Amino acid sequence: MPTSTFDIFRYQPDTGPEHFRQTYELEHDADLTLLDAVLRLQNEQDGTLAVRYSCRSAICGSCACRADGKTVLACMSQVEDLKAQNGGQPIKVDPIGNFEPLKDLIVDMDPFWEKFKSVKPYLVPDGPAPEKERIVSKEAMQKIYNESKCILCAACYSECNSLAADADYVGPAALAWGYRFAADERDGQRTARAKLYSGEHGVWDCTRCMYCNERCPKGVDPRDAIEKLGGIAFNEGVSWADAGARHAKAFLISMRTGGKLNETLLVPFTNPIKSQLDLPFALRMLSKGKAPSPIPHRIKKLDEVKKLMKNVKETI
Amino acid sequence: MARQFAYYPGCVAEFSSKELNRTTKALAPMLDIELLPMPAATCCGAGDIAEAKPNLYLTLNVRILSQAEEMGVDIMTICNVCTLNLRRANKLVKDDPRLLEAVNEELVKAGARPYEGTREVTHLLWFLATEEGLSLLEKQGPKGLKGLRVAPYYGCQLLRPSSVMGFEDPDQPQSLERLIRALGGEVADYEAKSKCCGFPILLAREAVALKESHVALSQARDSGADCMVTPCPLCHLAMDAYQRKAEAANATEYNMPVLHLPQLIGLGLGIDTSIMEFKRHMVPVNNVLEVVGS
Known part of the structure; x- marks a missing residue:
């Protein structure tokens, strides 16, 4: 029987304000999950050890935590796999990131649920309800299949680099749900949703660190959903409202006029006022030869690109 | 003989960070690689075009892949963002023949060469960090x-x-x-x-x-x-x-x-x-x- 060592984050607000770490050893069968390990420690060694869980089957999303720094569902992670990955070191177990701990591995999820609610994660159909159910084709459901798999475990939220820098960012899970309803053909709020998600702390705040896609235990790919919400904002014509959308627009204009990024256009177009105020910075860039040529580059066969830009239809 | 690549430096290395492009070109002969220019390649869209017009992003990137295919070589990049955008487009069409067909239809309509899905995209770092x-x-x-x-x-x-x-x-x-x-x-x-x-x-x-x-x-x-x-x-x-x-x-x-x-x-x-x-x-x-x- 293998023996494993666990180095666990502790916080017991009833007995003291400080965070500390505690090491436990456990002899166990080869096929033990991290959640079962923590529950055995709780039952057999330390009844004060607090953890949140429910289904034990990767469905409820309650037991997300960090194992060796990486957010996982504890019920989906095998202790022996974690040891194989870390070279047999003690397994470091921490609460998920971007949250305040309440007790040991349990965090305060309230901000997450508030943001989730803020995207209106429910269908808002147009017109009166039909007499029978609304039939949706397989193709239409396929568009939102990935996002429908989200179990709200917050693994994406835990690792999001935008959130680490801006606690008000609505975050990947909420936006994935936003897309799931914005792209549902039964929903009548597509334009309103595009506007709602495109403001400050929304779609255009994603820093594209790709951690959400990497960590999601269910294959939701939240970053892809955020990207599709950008596409919906463009389709719905709300694309001028935010500096992030204008940034994307500058790429489209560059593409049409030369085929390469026109950096001269990018800065003033994205942020017209701020770029004026930033003159000293611009001059420093200029002195280092970092100011791009005002004459845009022009690739060969630009006519192909112009035709593609005219012809290719967006199906989002 | 030097190993040939279709060289895709990306917009930033060509313009505001020219020092990167110039250093890479100076190193190439010492590393026994030949970097072939891609004069008709566009910007990869940097994730921005994907965020505004996903189908256009895919088509533009497959057009770049097809140019490398015509040259008979794989693509080498020196930028994380270009690498991801090109590789993602490559994976999307390689994994889904019907999607490749749809993209190729657009390429042909615009007078561009269709893509057969035979090329790879690598980064200078990946090339060098092997034996x-x-x-x-x-x-x-x-x-x-x-x-x-x-x-x-x-x-x-x-x-x-x-x-x-x-x-x-x-x-x-x-x-x-x-x-x-x-x-x-x-x-x-x-x-x-x-x-x-x-x-x-x-x-x-x-x-x-x-x-x-x-x-x-x-x-x-x-x-x-x-x-x-x-x-x-x-x-x-x-x-x-x-x-x-x-x-x-x-x-x-x-x-x-x-x-x-x-x-x-x-x-x-x-x-x-x-x-x-x-x-x-x-x-x-x-x-x-x-x-x-x-």
């Missing part, structure tokens, strides 16, 4: 980095999502470390080496982005590094060009020179420093040149 690449460096008899303490900075899009990138474990990357050691440098390790530099939102959300770059810059400083090295010109802009702004925003100092990957290799191989155009950096690299004795 073959390291032996190419060894053959040059590197003059060495003389114990220069280098903090490797990967950024995001060369590592994640691993389903598209797949060269190494995104949580324990080692390719930059292998190169630093092979060139006689010391690795200054720190946790944030694969966190985001904030560049994609630097223009639209400067305050947020400067908090992001602070994490890696401050940790690299605290690790005692003489400099950082990055395989991505966008990370370089965030870390070098915007470093003074990050210092002001976070009320601290980093004084952290940031090298492009090919510059670090150039220093290790002892090529003329004027070729590498360190004068185009915002943060001076004098301390680095002193350690290596260039």
Whole structure:
């Protein structure tokens, strides 16, 4: 029987304000999950050890935590796999990131649920309800299949680099749900949703660190959903409202006029006022030869690109 | 015979970070590679075109892949963002023949060559961090980095999502470390080496982005590094060009020179420093040149 060592984050607000770490050893069968390990420690060694869980089957999303720094569902992670990955070191177990701990591995999820609610994660159909159910084709459901798999475990939220820098960012899970309803053909709020998600702390705040896609235990790919919400904002014509959308627009204009990024256009177009105020910075860039040529580059066969830009239809 | 690649430097290396493009071209013959130009290649869209018009993003990137196919070679990049955008498009159409067919229909309609799905996209770092690449460096008899303490900075899009990138474990990357050691440098390790530099939102959300770059810059400083090295010109802009702004925003100092990957290799191989155009950096690299004795 293998023996494993666990180095666990502790916080017991009833007995003291400080965070500390505690090491436990456990002899166990080869096929033990991290959640079962923590529950055995709780039952057999330390009844004060607090953890949140429910289904034990990767469905409820309650037991997300960090194992060796990486957010996982504890019920989906095998202790022996974690040891194989870390070279047999003690397994470091921490609460998920971007949250305040309440007790040991349990965090305060309230901000997450508030943001989730803020995207209106429910269908808002147009017109009166039909007499029978609304039939949706397989193709239409396929568009939102990935996002429908989200179990709200917050693994994406835990690792999001935008959130680490801006606690008000609505975050990947909420936006994935936003897309799931914005792209549902039964929903009548597509334009309103595009506007709602495109403001400050929304779609255009994603820093594209790709951690959400990497960590999601269910294959939701939240970053892809955020990207599709950008596409919906463009389709719905709300694309001028935010500096992030204008940034994307500058790429489209560059593409049409030369085929390469026109950096001269990018800065003033994205942020017209701020770029004026930033003159000293611009001059420093200029002195280092970092100011791009005002004459845009022009690739060969630009006519192909112009035709593609005219012809290719967006199906989002 | 030199190994040939279709060379896709990306927009930033061609324009505001010319030092990266020029250093790469200067290194190529020493590494026994030939970088063939792609005069009709567009910008990859940098994730921005994908975020505005996803189908257009895919079609434009497949057009680039098809140009490399016509040249009969794989693509080599020197930018994380270009690598991800091209590889993602490549995977999407290779995994879905019906999608490839639809994209090709558009390409043909616009007078462009259809893509057969036969090409790969690699980054200079990936090419060099293999046994073959390291032996190419060894053959040059590197003059060495003389114990220069280098903090490797990967950024995001060369590592994640691993389903598209797949060269190494995104949580324990080692390719930059292998190169630093092979060139006689010391690795200054720190946790944030694969966190985001904030560049994609630097223009639209400067305050947020400067908090992001602070994490890696401050940790690299605290690790005692003489400099950082990055395989991505966008990370370089965030870390070098915007470093003074990050210092002001976070009320601290980093004084952290940031090298492009090919510059670090150039220093290790002892090529003329004027070729590498360190004068185009915002943060001076004098301390680095002193350690290596260039």
